[in-house]
Amino acid sequence: MVSKIQEQSKDSQSRPPIVVILGHVDHGKTSILDYIRQSKIAEKESGGITQHIGAYQVEHQKKLITFIDTPGHEAFSTMRSRGAKVADLAILVVAADEGVKPQTKEAINHILRLELPLIVAINKMDKPGALADKVKKELADNNVLVESLGGKIPSVFTSAKTGLGINDLLEMILLIAEMESFKADYLKPASGIIIESRIDSQRGPTATLLVLSGTLKTKDIVAAESVCGVIKKMENFLGQIIEFAQPSTPALVTGFGQVPPVGEKWQVLPSLEEAKIKTEIKSEQEKRKREPAEILNVGPEQKVFNILLKSDVSGSLEAIREMLKAIPQEEVIIRIIKAEIGDITENDVKLAESAHAKIYGFRIKCPNSLKELGERRGTKISSFDVIYELIQTIRQNASFLLKPKINQQKIGRIKVLETFKAKGQQQIIGGRVMSGKAEKNSLADVFRNEECLGSGKIVQLQQNKSAVAQVAKDRECGILFEGEIQVEKGDILETYKEEKEKREL
Numbered sequence: 001m002v003s004k005i006q007e008q009s010k011d012s013q014s015r016p017p018i019v020v021i022l023g024h025v026d027h028g029k030t031s032i033l034d035y036i037r038q039s040k041i042a043e044k045e046s047g048g049i050t051q052h053i054g055a056y057q058v059e060h061q062k063k064l065i066t067f068i069d070t071p072g073h074e075a076f077s078t079m080r081s082r083g084a085k086v087a088d089l090a091i092l093v094v095a096a097d098e099g100v101k102p103q104t105k106e107a108i109n110h111i112l113r114l115e116l117p118l119i120v121a122i123n124k125m126d127k128p129g130a131l132a133d134k135v136k137k138e139l140a141d142n143n144v145l146v147e148s149l150g151g152k153i154p155s156v157f158t159s160a161k162t163g164l165g166i167n168d169l170l171e172m173i174l175l176i177a178e179m180e181s182f183k184a185d186y187l188k189p190a191s192g193i194i195i196e197s198r199i200d201s202q203r204g205p206t207a208t209l210l211v212l213s214g215t216l217k218t219k220d221i222v223a224a225e226s227v228c229g230v231i232k233k234m235e236n237f238l239g240q241i242i243e244f245a246q247p248s249t250p251a252l253v254t255g256f257g258q259v260p261p262v263g264e265k266w267q268v269l270p271s272l273e274e275a276k277i278k279t280e281i282k283s284e285q286e287k288r289k290r291e292p293a294e295i296l297n298v299g300p301e302q303k304v305f306n307i308l309l310k311s312d313v314s315g316s317l318e319a320i321r322e323m324l325k326a327i328p329q330e331e332v333i334i335r336i337i338k339a340e341i342g343d344i345t346e347n348d349v350k351l352a353e354s355a356h357a358k359i360y361g362f363r364i365k366c367p368n369s370l371k372e373l374g375e376r377r378g379t380k381i382s383s384f385d386v387i388y389e390l391i392q393t394i395r396q397n398a399s400f401l402l403k404p405k406i407n408q409q410k411i412g413r414i415k416v417l418e419t420f421k422a423k424g425q426q427q428i429i430g431g432r433v434m435s436g437k438a439e440k441n442s443l444a445d446v447f448r449n450e451e452c453l454g455s456g457k458i459v460q461l462q463q464n465k466s467a468v469a470q471v472a473k474d475r476e477c478g479i480l481f482e483g484e485i486q487v488e489k490g491d492i493l494e495t496y497k498e499e500k501e502k503r504e505l
Contacts, residue, residue, distance in 0.1 A: 015184045015247040016057070016064035017177035018210070020083040020116075022107035023093035025071070028123040031160035032093060033069050036170070055195050055210055055250030056237045060170040065177075066210075066248045068195070071319075077106060078322055079315050082263050084110040086193055086210060088182050089117040089173065092144070096122050096130035096157075100138040108142050117176050120146055120155040121169055126162050184247035190214035191267040194224060195250060197259045198313040199342035203233075205256045209245070209266060216245040216268065222255070223275035224266040229256035259341045262314040303332045303401040306357035307394060308348055309339040310364050316387065317341060320362060323391045327505050332401045334394065344370055344381060353377045358397060362390055395505050404500040412436025414444075414493040417476070426459070427481045431493065438471040438479070444493040446485045456483020458495065 021029045036058050054069045068083040080103075084090060090111045094104055111118050120139065122132050136146055136155070145151025154172055158165035190211050197207040205227075209216065216222075220231045232255040234242050245251040260266070269275045298304055311317040317339055324334055337355050338348070344359060344366040352359050352374075359374065361383035374381045384390040413434045420428040431438075440461045446453045461468050462478035471477040481487055 012183040012185050015182050015186075016066050016249075017088045017173060017180075017182055018066045018068065018086060018248050019089055019091060019173055020068045020070060020080075020087035021091045021093060022070060022080060022084065022103075022110065024095070024098070024101035024103040024107075027093050027095040027098065027101070027104070028158075028160045029093045030069055032091075032121065032123060032158060032166070032169075033067055035160045035163055035166055036067075054237070055208060057249065058170075060167075061174060063174055063177075064248070065170065065173055066250065068210075078318055079262070080107065081110055082193075084114055084116065086195075086212070087116060088180065089119065089176055091119050091121050091169070091173075093121045093123050093158075094135050094139065095124045096132055096135055097124055097127045099131070099135050100142055105142055108139075108144055112143060117180065118144070118153050119169065119172050119176070120144065120153060121158045121165070122155060123158045123160060125157045125164055126159040132157060182248075184213045186215050186246055188214045189268040190216035190220065190245075191265065192216075194260050194262050194264045194266060196262055196313055196315055197256075197341070199259055200254070201343070203254045205229075205259045206252060206254050207256060207260050209251050209253055211245045211247055211249050211251065213247055214268065215247075216249075216251060216253075218243050220268045221270070221272050221275050222253075222266050223269050223278045224256075224260040225264040226279055227256050227258050227260045228269075228272070228275035228279045230272065231255045259314060262318060298333060301331065305332050305334050305398040305401055306337050306352075306355050307334060308337055308352045308355075308357050308359045310344050310348065310359070310361045311339075311341060312363040314341060316362050319387060320390065323387070324394065327391075327395055327398070329505075331403075332398045332505060334398055344383075346370065346373065349374050349377060349379055349381070352379045358382070360384070360390055360394060362387065399502070399504040402503045402505065405503050407499045407501055409497045409499060410436065411439050411442050411495040411497060412473070414438055414477075414479070414495065416487055416489055416491040416493065419487055419489055422486065425456075425482055425484060427483075427487055429479050429481055429487050430476065431479055432476045433471055433473050434492075435473060436495070437473060438477055439495065439497075440469050442495040442497055444481070444483075444495045446483070446487060447492040447494060448488065448490070454483060454485040456481050456485060456487075458493075 023029050056067050057064050068087060070080045070083045092107055122135050136149055140149055144153055146153050146155040156165045156169045158169060191214060192210045192212040195208040195210050200206045218231050218234055222229060222231060231253050235252040236242050237250055309320060337357050343364045344361055348359060349370060359381045363385055366381055366383050371381050382393060414431040415434050416429050416431045418430040438461055440458060442458050443455060444458055445455050458479055459482045460480035461471060463471050
């Protein structure tokens with residue numbers, strides 16, 4: 001990556017720093033970015049989660065800074081890792097009233113592994129429960145020692161609500177950028193990484209490209225690792241048309257033949273033919289790698305739950321796949337028969353019907369006509385705006401295929417005093433309740449000399465020649481026993497009931 005190894009050529013020039021904002025969910029990453037931009041461009045997502053990765057640029061002291069905003073929710077770990085790999089430096093946001101949390105630790109691991117320059121933003125300092133010293137101590141326990149405790153990592157007190165420390169944070173970014181001297185060759189053919197991609201109902205496949213080197217222009221021929229195309233149109237993060245994008249600039253582009261996967265590297269090539277050859281070779285290599293993994297080995301005791309996934313953007317689809325992998329599948333295999341970007345279509349319903357699959361959509365549209373078609377064909381279609389609700393629904397639906405847990409509830413012990421006539425598998429016996437009680441319709445294990453010979457059922461009970469539902473301890477009773485075992489005098493019947501308990505993956 002350009003951000004890790006600086007280009008050394010006569011055409012190298014300074015470029016804006018690429019900054020990744022990392023931290024636990026709801027610790028204020030997006031709120032800080034919102035305040036910096038002085039607008040609500042980064043909309044608040046359902047459930048308080050930034051569902052998609054985004055790249056934005058701001059100007060401070062007449063210098064540009066590129067921000068990569070990553071979701072804090074646990075589902076988006078891969079996206080945070082990718083954001084860290086692209087960045088020149090990281091801002092670790094920690095809420096002053098909550099301290100170090102699981103995604104904080106994960107972010108620290110990314111930052112330390114990649115040896116990124118780091119700034120700690122201790123956020124929400126406006127809250128009554130803010131404990132900055134406690135946060136610093138917890139960070140030190142996780143190998144992040146700030147300057148005020150004798151370390152080398154700068155820290156800034158911030159509040160996205162009041163604006164406290166935001167200017168200090170921006171100035172610290174520019175100071176580190178000046179010290180690190182981030183450079184790139186603006187004249188060479190552009191290259192970079194795909195930050196996000198989706199299907200636009202009006203424009204078709206669209207992708208957010210982050211330029212890491214060179215200058216990307218309209219009509220450039222771009223080859224990613226699996227798809228290629230000609231740039232038809234470019235927009236900046238504000239939706240404004242641009243003709244070129246220089247190093248460290250994010251650009252929303254159209255022109256790919258299909259939706260490119262997020263995380264793929266891309267480069268500008270001289271001809272479309274060369275771009276097609278490059279992507280075809282790469283696609284064939286990836287296909288060969290995947291082929292062995294496509295074989296589904298189903299054990300004799302395993303069930304298969306087929307699903308079809310549709311999502312708004314690649315990053316969300318990637319996160320859903322990762323979360324599904326975390327669901328235990330020893331007994332029920334969750335098989336994704338199709339995972340695609342875009343709205344649900346009639347073909348999806350037909351495929352799901354033939355594969356006996358359920359359809360799950362995330363932040364996409366599904367017309368009522370398709371839902372009705374699905375109902376007629378016995379295909380359930382569910383759509384969600386919050387990722388963990390989708391995952392929980394899939395988990396619950398797949399759990400219906402699990403065998404229930406059988407719980408035995410002991411009722412009593414009966415000693416067989418006499419056996420009478422038998423017909424087929426039914427036998428009339430007399431007995432005395434030794435402990436507990438005797439109960440009609442209960443199950444019974446037959447013991448002889450402390451060895452269990454088999455099981456049966458108490459079909460009827462009589463006491464004093466009258467039919468009863470149960471008989472108390474120390475009382476004698478007549479029993480109609482049903483089972484394959486022939487009961488003998490002196491046998492012990494241990495009776496019980498079985499209750500089925502629903503299990504969940």
